[in-house]
Amino acid sequence: MKKTFVLLFSLSLLGVYAQENIEYQKPPKEILELVDVERAPSVRMDDRQEFMVLLYRDAYKTIEELSQEEMRLAGLRINPKTNIVSRTTYYNNIKIRNIRNNEKDARQVAGLPDNPLLTNFSWSPDQKRMAFTHTVSDGVELWVLDLENASVRKLTEATVNANMGDEINWFENSRAMLVKMLPADRETLIDKDEAVPTGPTVSINEGKKAQNRTYQDLLSDKIDEHNFEQLAHSEIYKVYISGQKEKWLGSAMYRGISFSPDGEYVMVSEIHRPFSYLVPYYRFPYTTSIYTKNAKKVETVLDVPLIEDLPQGFMAVRMGRRNLGWRDDKPSTLVYAEALDGGDPDSSVAYRDEVFLLEAPFQGEGEPLLKTQNRYSGIQWGNDHLAIAYDYWWNTRNTKTYVFDPAKPKKEPVVLFDRNYQDRYSDPGRFQNERNEMGSYVLMLRGKNAFLIGAGYSDAGQFPFLDKMNLKSKKKERLYQSEYTDKLENLLEYDPDQEELLVRIESPTDYPNYFFRDLKDEELEQLTFFENPFESLQDVHKEVITYKRDDGLELNGTLYLPVGYDMDKKEKMPMILWAYPREFKDKASASQKTSNPNEFIYPWYGSPLFWLTKGYVVLDDAAFPIIGEGDDEPNDSFRKQLVANAKAAIDAVDSLGYIDPEKVAVGGHSYGAFMVANLLSHSELFAAGIARSGAYNRTLTPFGFQSEERNYWEAPEVYYNMSPFMHADKMKTPLLLVHGKADNNSGTYPMQSERYFNALKGLGANVRLVMLPKESHGYRAKESILHVLWEQDRWLDKHLKKSVAH
Secondary structure, three states, X not given: OOOOOEEEOEOOEOOEOOEOOEEOOOOOHHHHHHHOOOOOOEEEEOOOOOEEEEEEOOOOEOHHHHOOOOEEEOOEEEEOOOOEEOOOOOEOEEEEEEHHHOOOOOEEOEOOOOOOOEEEEEEOOOOOEEEEEEEEOOEEEEEEEEOOOOEEEEOOOOOEOEOOOOOEEEXXXXXXXXXXXXXXXXXXXXXXXXXXXXXXXXXXXXXXXXXXXXXXXXXOOHHHHHHHHHHHOEEEEEEEOOOOEEEEEEEEEEEEEEEOOOOOEEEEEEEOOOOOOOOOHHHOOEEEEEEEOOOOEEEEEXXXXXXXXXXXXXXXXXXOOEEEEEOOOOOOEEEEEEEOOOOOOOOOOOOOEEEEEEEOOOOOOOEEEEEEOOEEEEEEEEEOOEEEEEEEEOOOOEEEEEEEOOOOOOOOOEEEEEEEOOOHHHOOOEEOEEEOOOOXXXXXXXXXXXXXXXXXXXXXXXXXXXXXXXXXXXXXEEEEEOOOOOOEEEEEEEEOOOOEEEEEEEOOOOOOEEEEEEOOOOEEEEOOOOOOOOHHHOOOOEEEEEEEOXXXXXXXXXXXXXXXXXXXXXXXXXXXXXEOOEEEOOHHHHOOOOOOOOOOOOOOOOOOHHHHHHOOEEEEEEOOEEEOOOOOOHHHHHHHHHHHHHHHHHHHHHHOOOEEEEEEEEEEEOHHHHHHHHHHHHOOOOOEEEEEOOOOOHHHOOOOEOOEOOOOOOOHHHHHHHXXXXXXXXXXXXXXXXXXXXXXXXXXXXXXXHHXXXXXXXXXXXXXXXXXXXXXXXXXXXXXXXXXXXXXXXXHHHHHHOOOOO
């Protein structure tokens, strides 16, 4: 029986509700045509760049799909009937092209199941196959794709357990894989609505500080504990590509599985009790053990307790081994880091972390390798004598890149780059990797030379580049830099032996397509031919404008003029300003231009670009930096800077003669919604606002939010001044609030919008609240998305064009 879903629009205060009960609506034809388009496939390529795998999917889910049974446990959302994360994105078709054989058309893969729901794609080590899962009505099956034959086969029945991720791990020989399967000892799940309580839930703290973010979907009682434990339990099977299988490890709450580079050992992590009602599953106790590939246990190398209490600060970490993984250039060596500052960012030390190596049989303590001045964040392994290490420190926005000799651990690493990671102009790019003889990804080296691909942002525009760098002398040579001024060329991969780049090129009206760029012959070979599905926006004028804030800070935003707009006549139109605030510790980084006018015009579901078809000017991704230099924190002057950013943006477009400054709406999602509510409360710049999935009362997130480290009791005036809820009496501008009723984002639980609406309603504000059934922080169902577009369209027309009566 088909269900009818109704949206409830709350229009009252303190429990006395009046609702406008309507069914899902659709926006006008001009907008609808931009939503109902066939999307281009996702592209996967093997490392030999021989095969291109094209994965197709629907752009949206349906509300019926979102309404399937869902258990929200320990930060996870699981469909207990199918045993897979409930909001998984699925593909429904696969095609293959052999691009080296100059196949012009993609081949349809044979043997696909009916009504495909495909995900969890995993390359085999020899990259001749891809494993993937297919979800059916009662579970998850394992399938395999043969690239050469362009065909798929089912390997198992619907017994895969995909609840905890990391479902598929290939053996080195590419003939079998380790797969998490449903355990034989799983107990029946308990229905909370039918269970009879046996007592209260009691939480205890005995003097320890446990300052945690306001996580969602946490365990709340013994029933939740039972259900989580049953859903997390798996048995690990060795499944051959022939379809045969054999049990490899017995039932446990397996978390991660990882083969050593040579395939001889397997690292397996298991979650243990006690569970927590304060933090998600990834902070529950767990152990990590090493097994041989034949499932013989070698050693337990990590035993992590429940982590509820960390020192305060974003850079706080637990003590003991962390970032445990395999050294990619060695057959079977572990690498891990340990904190030298007690895990406390407030400790003053010369080095924050030390990195260690631990070789088979993985007993005892590891051998020291290097120390990092900031918090260790990873290593790109090259060979016996070359590797690149990284660290970062959030409070200063500093990151360091080191080159070092792994064979000489007592030798001080050399700092290659020491920079502000928010400074995009100085970004040297990312070092390129390649697969070694063991199939692991290691630093691409030719002698002492490594290769960097960078985004190429500059004051003159964006010009992506490829550099060769001698890691001993630090000298660089530019091998290629894009010179397009009317297109954007993203550099994706480099083959130094063929001197060939894989690139993706786009323009405002040309859909992104893949090419090979031959650096020897300076030739360009097109690989894909995806067409622009948004024809109605084909002739829209787009440019990045720069302007200054009242304190002299340079800002920018991407300006779009409506379909058919005559730039000579300059008729003054209504405008939508869409933005998202970002925090910086220096003005130089905050003022950099990182918007590219040559990016393809893509009206995704949350975009304001749909209204270009309705006569609106749009200033999208307008820069809204919030800066705190030195000892000042950005949020100390949040409201002042927010209003200054908005005024500068409106004045800039108004000075060009395109808009009526009395008819400007502001919109944003999540922290952008928080921005909208603050702007409407503390300025008279706007005629209307749209705030989606925001948080409006910061006392409900007392241990930090967004980039705010301080807790409420350390900075009560900051929390108060930044909370629109506390200033609801100042709201004089019409505000449309939209929120998913199943929002799982930290801090933006649905109550934020409900309580804020109640306050605004009680104080006589012009406000409308739309609560979307089954939707989370981002919206997935087509019915919901179309309805939100309808709501936004009517709200804008009513308050900027005065043409719609509600």
